[in-house]
Amino acid sequence: MSDESHLLAGEYVLGTLTADERAEAARRLQDDPAFRAEVEDWQRRLLPLTASVAPVAPAPTVWRAVERAIAGRPAPANDNLGLLAMSRARWRSAAVALGALAAALALFVADRDFLRPPAPAGASYVAAVNRGGDLPALIVRVDLATHSVSVRPVEAEAPAGKSLELWYVAAGQSPKSMGVIQQGRGIRMAAPADMPVKDTILAVSVEPPGGSPTGAPTGPVIYKGQLIAE
Amino acid sequence: MFAAAPACAYHSWPKLKPEDSLPPSPSDLADLIAASARGDRAAFQRLYEATAPKLLGVILRIVRSRAEAEDVLQDAYIRVWKSAGLFSPASGTAFGWIASIVRNRAIDLLRAQGTVRRVQAGEDEDVLARIADTRDDFAQAADREALRRCLDTVEPKVREMIVLAYCDGYSRDELAGRYASPANTIKTWLHRGLAALRTCLDEKT
Numbered sequence: 001m002s003d004e005s006h007l008l009a010g011e012y013v014l015g016t017l018t019a020d021e022r023a024e025a026a027r028r029l030q031d032d033p034a035f036r037a038e039v040e041d042w043q044r045r046l047l048p049l050t051a052s053v054a055p056v057a058p059a060p061t062v063w064r065a066v067e068r069a070i071a072g073r074p075a076p077a078n079d080n081l082g083l084l085a086m087s088r089a090r091w092r093s094a095a096v097a098l099g100a101l102a103a104a105l106a107l108f109v110a111d112r113d114f115l116r117p118p119a120p121a122g123a124s125y126v127a128a129v130n131r132g133g134d135l136p137a138l139i140v141r142v143d144l145a146t147h148s149v150s151v152r153p154v155e156a157e158a159p160a161g162k163s164l165e166l167w168y169v170a171a172g173q174s175p176k177s178m179g180v181i182q183q184g185r186g187i188r189m190a191a192p193a194d195m196p197v198k199d200t201i202l203a204v205s206v207e208p209p210g211g212s213p214t215g216a217p218t219g220p221v222i223y224k225g226q227l228i229a230e
Numbered sequence: 231m232f233a234a235a236p237a238c239a240y241h242s243w244p245k246l247k248p249e250d251s252l253p254p255s256p257s258d259l260a261d262l263i264a265a266s267a268r269g270d271r272a273a274f275q276r277l278y279e280a281t282a283p284k285l286l287g288v289i290l291r292i293v294r295s296r297a298e299a300e301d302v303l304q305d306a307y308i309r310v311w312k313s314a315g316l317f318s319p320a321s322g323t324a325f326g327w328i329a330s331i332v333r334n335r336a337i338d339l340l341r342a343q344g345t346v347r348r349v350q351a352g353e354d355e356d357v358l359a360r361i362a363d364t365r366d367d368f369a370q371a372a373d374r375e376a377l378r379r380c381l382d383t384v385e386p387k388v389r390e391m392i393v394l395a396y397c398d399g400y401s402r403d404e405l406a407g408r409y410a411s412p413a414n415t416i417k418t419w420l421h422r423g424l425a426a427l428r429t430c431l432d433e434k435t
Contacts, residue, residue: 003425006424006425006428007421007424007425010420010421010424010427010428011417011420011421011424013330013396014392014395014396014420014424015292015333015337015340015341015395015396015399015400015401016395016400016401016402016405016416016417016420017341018341018401018402019341019342019344022337022338022341037321040321040322043322043326043329043330044322044323044326044373045373045376045377045427045428045431046377046396047322047323047325047326047329047373048373048374048377048378049377049393049396049397050284050288050329050397051374053284053287053288053291053397054287055283055284055286055287056283056286056287056290057283057286058282058283058286058300058303059300061300062282062300062303062304062307063275063278063282065304066278066304066307066308066311067271067275069304069308070271070274070308070311
């Protein structure tokens with residue numbers, strides 16, 4: 001790692017970067033593990049400066065607001081960065097949060113395709129695979145009539161030297177690969193024969209070039225979304 | 231002995247008595263984060279109670295308004311809950327992980343507001359002695375001692391800048407005002423100080 005990266009990490013932790021520089025550093029934290037490690041080192045090095053700070057009791061309203069905000073979530077959604085190996089229950093809770101947005105996007109997709117002949121009712125499913133709150137990274141359409149899957153990247157970007165791999169996670173099952181996503185290129189493939197559509201979640205993980213060597217996700221999950229009927 | 235420099239000392243809000251805030255051991259906190267990641271809200275509440283008062287003190291140094299500080303605290307703990315599954319003991323202590331989330335929220339807020347506070351030379355305290363002596367402390371004793379020694383090797387003016395930036399959230403522009411120097415010069419000084427600090431700390435750890 002260069003001196004420049006060390007100093008950027010140091011200034012990030014000090015807090016002296018400008019808003020733009022901070023945003024850039026925050027982006028780098030997500031996909032540059034060496035930079036992340038350097039930031040963690042600076043956090044550890046400088047933490048003792050807080051030693052002399054005297055505690056101040058927060059108003060009871062603060063905890064009550066936190067409690068309200070976390071109520072009703074069976075488990076943390078992990079900021080969309082957890083591993084696919086996490087339990088099915090957690091996947092479901094993350095998917096619920098994306099439900100409203102995905103529904104809105106499905107409408108948008110349906111509208112764009114207004115001029116195409118309509119598929120038989122219930123035969124077509126779509127997922128907007130996204131990072132919570134952002135624009136969708138991929139729109140995945142599963143067409144049961146033609147038994148095909150099409151993947152249209154909108155914004156998916158692989159970190160340098162890595163591949164993005166698409167997975168589906170059916171209820172109660174472990175993730176199954178649907179292939180590596182070519183940057184900026186749509187793909188069309190036959191739907192995996194045993195792929196259920198009800199309650200199925202699609203996710204994208206960061207993998208070594210060419211895809212996961214193990215057949216299971218090895219890197220962080222950066223995007224995910226649930227298949228819903230179009 | 232060590233030269234004087236400003237400390238992350240806290241001075242204008244009511245203080246808790248020390249017995250109200252005995253820090254739990256680092257492994258207790260790590261266990262509470264792990265339980266929170268499994269959805270255990272009671273564990274998360276204990277984590278909050280053990281760490282939030284100390285961190286509100288940290289935030290109040292940076293944002294200076296009680297209402298903003300409590301908003302930052304609230305947002306940060308919601309984030310801690312959501313990302314509890316991402317905590318890895320290999321990357322640092324549990325308290326350090328939460329403190330980073332909290333400080334980042336506070337500084338993000340300051341930088342988003344974009345205001346440049348006018349800052350004056352203030353009450354200087356002996357930060358090095360305080361780092362060494364304090365017992366009300368979540369930091370590891372060895373890290374504390376190493377930082378104390380290494381800050382002492384940085385030239386006093388630059389050491390003061392580093393402490394003001396970390397503890398009080400001073401931006402380069404604010405430091406430029408305080409030291410009557412261009413922001414680029416401040417950046418150069420900060421880089422020099424950080425590089426010296428890193429070299430020294432890496433030798434000692």
